[in-house]
Amino acid sequence: MTTIAAKEPQPRATRFLLYAEQNYAYGILRPLQAAIRARGGEARWFFAGPEVDPEHLEPGEVKLGDVAAVRAWRPEVVLVPGNMVPSFIPGLKVAVFHGFNVAKAGRSDDRGHFNIRGCFDLYCTHGPGDTQGFARRAAEHGHFRVVETGWPALDPLFRPEMPAGREPDLPARDGRPRILLCSTFTPRLSCAPHLLETVRRLRDTGRWQWLIQFHPKMDPAVVEAYRSLEDDSLSFIETRNILPLLRTSDVMVCDTSSVMLMFLLQHKPVVTFRNQSRGDRSHLLDVTRPEALEGAIEEALSQPAELMGRIGALAGELHPYTDGRSSERVLDAADACLRQGRAGLKAKPRNGLRNLKERRKLGYWKPG
Template identity: 50%
Template structure:
């Protein structure tokens, strides 16, 4: 499990759980200083040095990111760090092919089709639609949720925002969120991308109280399940919330559509949330149609399909794939970041 961000733990743990249930072994490698080793449980095994990863010689490397050291043994499997939210143009965003992976495990028809076209074009990777492992726990019954309380029956609004400055609404809507939380009509949960500017994080931490809670976590699933409506911008987390058949109010979303209640002015936030809480028929129908294209799997078994696709690739081998691009500059950057110069 090759990770560089805290949110990657939740993406890969369902895969780990299935591998271990089948008698396999799992090790974690944490790249860089943006991933916190304290999120590892006492039973999860970490390999601290690349030399030791190579010596362990994994059969497969699972990566919720865009790059992976090619000198690590095993087939390289891309499992994505989020959905295609439209934050960037396709060529620079979700469909950016960096030339490191042997297999992409896609989330649903609207991404599988494009990746299959790219696989045909490039020839050095394969594509299997599996669903997204990160969502497996979302479809399972949980006994308790730390963000749900029987004593507080008010509607719960989850506010999430991307860290990308041009797309983030966190700073713009701060005063409105503060004002609405002070009214006390709704319970607010606030969670941001770990790369969010610290200045903005501290502003929201400063308005915590009986009606608003700021949460830092490596697992957003319990938050999603606790909320009735989400307020967001163009963060991919909104897609996860839509897959629960719950409405999202977006502020200046980059790709507004019928499955979103999109607004462009802060003065419209309260009215839009009230509309979302009413679950208008047209919006809910659009959400269901959108979900069937983005992620049609609600069985909680995407991680099983990922492992099965990986095992099939291992068994078949990759000799029928074309040679990957040289990627000299990107490979140099990886080695420099890791301080690894053995060949």
């Protein structure tokens, strides 16, 4: 009789640093923190700058106060929803991104999303669209790996039981279609000022339930103008946790904000106002005049087959994962990279100037 030896369990990392430079990092890194804890690992937060508000930390979340504390803790993996992490932070550097690649007019693909700054050992990509771009750059530069995992920030979108921060207080559904209006704060791109009177008129018809949610940096005058519209048909929602709003709404009205991509991934239609994205926009219902908004929303609510097919194709390219387990895939990819080490890779760039700037920003001047 032949005995088959049981496979030895592969070693897993146990200490993960959650590296935050902006408040949006909370929503991206918390699903990863939940997955780390589920595996029996430890997560610590590090705030790389004053823009992160520690008041958003929740009970049980632990912050390391400075670089010396980080180095003493010796993280095995550093999870970064941004473009930069200095070499004097120990651990495998993993880029998990702060959002999707929105190709805006006047911007080349080599800016922003696809910039290679020589900081990372591993890029965990969202879907085939950005995997292909980073794979080409991996072949060109030779000093990092690329694994397609999906985006951890979306895990709670597809698994509502996952914690994603404080739940916003939403009005009860009453049978009417629910329209979510989101807008960027950038004046030249924002739809909010242009649509105010149209939204007021559509609210007055009582046909739909409106939810309004803006970027925290939105012009306060615009915020107050929309607040003044609140009634039984329109609610202004202040929250950093937009996922419940995405789940509960039937149609989104937006401009060029990347949040519309998160909505589309649910296979729900988006109406945009003067969208400035480059390339194919056939998955959007774009209008250029406020008076065209009502008809576009009606069309979106009807979910025409051709439009829904284009939305499905986009979702398959952008983020095909709907199981809510992208965080687990990121951790698996990090473990695999730790086991491989730097075998087959070139040395990362020294990044002397960037690291000097980071030392100045973080107040760390010791060797290492």
